[in-house]
Amino acid sequence: MTAQGDASCLVAKLGHYIKLTARDEALLHRLEEQGRDYRRRACVRREGGRIEDLFVVRTGWFYSASTMADGRRQVHHIYVPGDLIGTHEIVCSVSTSGVYAASDGSLCPFEKAGLREIFAESPRLTALLYSIAGLEQIVLDDRLRALGRMTAEGRIAQLLLQLLARLRINDRDTGNRFRLPLTQELLGDATGLTGIHVNRVMQQLKKKGLIVQKDGVIELKDEDALCEIADFDNRYYDIDTSWFPHQAMAV
Amino acid sequence: MTAQGDASCLVAKLGHYIKLTARDEALLHRLEEQGRDYRRRACVRREGGRIEDLFVVRTGWFYSASTMADGRRQVHHIYVPGDLIGTHEIVCSVSTSGVYAASDGSLCPFEKAGLREIFAESPRLTALLYSIAGLEQIVLDDRLRALGRMTAEGRIAQLLLQLLARLRINDRDTGNRFRLPLTQELLGDATGLTGIHVNRVMQQLKKKGLIVQKDGVIELKDEDALCEIADFDNRYYDIDTSWFPHQAMAV
DNA sequence: CGGTTTTTTGAAAGGGCTCAAGATCCGTGG
DNA sequence: CCACGGATCTTGAGCCCTTTCAAAAAACCG
Numbered sequence: 082m083t084a085q086g087d088a089s090c091l092v093a094k095l096g097h098y099i100k101l102t103a104r105d106e107a108l109l110h111r112l113e114e115q116g117r118d119y120r121r122r123a124c125v126r127r128e129g130g131r132i133e134d135l136f137v138v139r140t141g142w143f144y145s146a147s148t149m150a151d152g153r154r155q156v157h158h159i160y161v162p163g164d165l166i167g168t169h170e171i172v173c174s175v176s177t178s179g180v181y182a183a184s185d186g187s188l189c190p191f192e193k194a195g196l197r198e199i200f201a202e203s204p205r206l207t208a209l210l211y212s213i214a215g216l217e218q219i220v221l222d223d224r225l226r227a228l229g230r231m232t233a234e235g236r237i238a239q240l241l242l243q244l245l246a247r248l249r250i251n252d253r254d255t256g257n258r259f260r261l262p263l264t265q266e267l268l269g270d271a272t273g274l275t276g277i278h279v280n281r282v283m284q285q286l287k288k289k290g291l292i293v294q295k296d297g298v299i300e301l302k303d304e305d306a307l308c309e310i311a312d313f314d315n316r317y318y319d320i321d322t323s324w325f326p327h328q329a330m331a332v
Numbered sequence: 333m334t335a336q337g338d339a340s341c342l343v344a345k346l347g348h349y350i351k352l353t354a355r356d357e358a359l360l361h362r363l364e365e366q367g368r369d370y371r372r373r374a375c376v377r378r379e380g381g382r383i384e385d386l387f388v389v390r391t392g393w394f395y396s397a398s399t400m401a402d403g404r405r406q407v408h409h410i411y412v413p414g415d416l417i418g419t420h421e422i423v424c425s426v427s428t429s430g431v432y433a434a435s436d437g438s439l440c441p442f443e444k445a446g447l448r449e450i451f452a453e454s455p456r457l458t459a460l461l462y463s464i465a466g467l468e469q470i471v472l473d474d475r476l477r478a479l480g481r482m483t484a485e486g487r488i489a490q491l492l493l494q495l496l497a498r499l500r501i502n503d504r505d506t507g508n509r510f511r512l513p514l515t516q517e518l519l520g521d522a523t524g525l526t527g528i529h530v531n532r533v534m535q536q537l538k539k540k541g542l543i544v545q546k547d548g549v550i551e552l553k554d555e556d557a558l559c560e561i562a563d564f565d566n567r568y569y570d571i572d573t574s575w576f577p578h579q580a581m582a583v
Numbered sequence: 584c585g586g587t588t589t590t591t592t593g594a595a596a597g598g599g600c601t602c603a604a605g606a607t608c609c610g611t612g613g
Numbered sequence: 614c615c616a617c618g619g620a621t622c623t624t625g626a627g628c629c630c631t632t633t634c635a636a637a638a639a640a641c642c643g
Contacts, residue, residue, distance in 0.1 A: 155477040169466035174572040193575040200455040215420035221472045226406040228479035229524030273480030321425040324444040
């Protein structure tokens with residue numbers, strides 16, 4: 082939906098931040114050569130399994146989660162089209178979390194070594210990837226703050242605002258509404274709440290007129306009010322490229 | 333304490349993971365040219381301020397935290413000697429969190445641009461820095477899981493185990509005890525609990541014989557039991573360097 | 584259309600918080 | 614070296630948000 086047909090989501094996403102050279106695009110396209118389709122609820126990578134590949138999300142939503150001994154689950158990250166899955170996990174050979182499809186969709190797997198080429202050949206692209214990993218961490222920081230110090234309403238509001246902000250990065254035309262293919266149970270696993278309580282809180286938000294949900298599409302009617310509730314500031318969801326190495330540096 | 337005298341903490345830390353070339357060391361030493369001392373409770377960088385520098389921790393403990401509108405605080409990361417502060421925040425020009433000294437200590441500031449040189453000149457070092465950022469994210473993922481799905485006892489146990497694991501990275505001789513220069517209030521801000529409740533939980537852990545605290549030094553008497561409580565697995569706290577670019581690739 | 588998944592609703596229990604106040608520790612100045 | 618004031622640690626009691634458990638309604642899928 083956000084990406085049109087064959088165009089590379091990855092190129093589209095990275096192209097938002099810096100002007101890509103033909104060579105950069107070639108490097109990136111190499112990562113997306115093959116696609117793999119998944120059905121909703123399918124397991125992409127098992128928790129604790131070896132990490133062979135990273136993925137670029139082409140279509141659909143995915144998420145990473147870990148399960149505790151007692152069966153409780155924590156969703157670590159929700160991935161939307163254009164996102165890179167597993168970038169931070171290349172550091173270890175065994176995955177700390179599993180990856181699953183939240184909706185039907187397709188991924189483009191590529192080997193860890195794919196990054197090596199980029200590191201070796203394009204310092205500028207390297208800086209960008211490094212920054213994107215940093216951005217992901219900022220998202221995580223926000224969520225940590227939510228789970229640590231915010232009430233259920235704030236956590237849900239934040240999650241919705243984050244998702245919207247991230248969808249807008251990949252598709253500037255995203256308004257205030259988007260398809261939300263996530264179970265309330267899953268939202269709970271992401272926010273540290275019970276699916277049941279997520280339900281009650283969302284009803285509450287609807288009653289206040291802050292959100293509307295219909296046919297799987299959610300609309301944030303009053304973004305400002307939600308930001309207030311979630312103590313949310315999306316100015317961080319952009320990247321400072323001023324310090325990046327310049328184009329022609331490589332080779 | 334962990335680093336002896338003039339030796340570079342940074343070189344010591346990175347040297348754990350890969351064999352550094354003379355050139356790599358030179359690049360790194362350039363980052364640590366100047367030092368700056370801080371007293372306990374001092375503010376290193378204000379929340380919302382411009383991000384000019386990153387830091388290498390030479391001595392002492394530091395932490396990053398953000399404050400919400402109502403005054404509640406969340407500690408995002410605790411830094412020990414050898415750590416890099418702010419690596420993930422280079423992505424934006426304004427900081428999302430403030431940095432403070434948890435004990436007396438000293439930092440070596442360096443400009444964002446310092447990374448550019450590394451990216452341009454040493455793909456291998458680049459891969460390592462990228463991996464360390466990833467490792468930090470794994471630490472965060474664990475904490476997210478703790479705040480989302482674990483009881484107070486588990487959160488505290490996890491924090492202690494994490495700290496120990498990270499101290500061991502920089503100093504392999506660290507046994508089961510370390511100086512813990514953190515207020516219970518601060519531990520609370522890190523785990524999403526009240527200082528008061530942290531107090532009660534730690535007493536509980538002491539009563540169970542899992543930890544002992546004396547003169548600011550904490551000892552984990554039964555690491556296995558703590559791991560059980562915190563669902564902790566430190567096998568992730570190491571780095572897979574197998575995919576790194578090889579030494580001589582640069583220039 | 585039947586089974587499974589997801590959403591709703593209600594009532595009761597619990598973990599952690601708040602508020603308040605006393606005890607300790609510690610750095611600083613005289 | 615001692616005294617003082619602020620920071621930190623303790624302890625107690627009542628309250629509140631969220632969870633649990635159970636079960637019904639609704640939506641979805643093949």
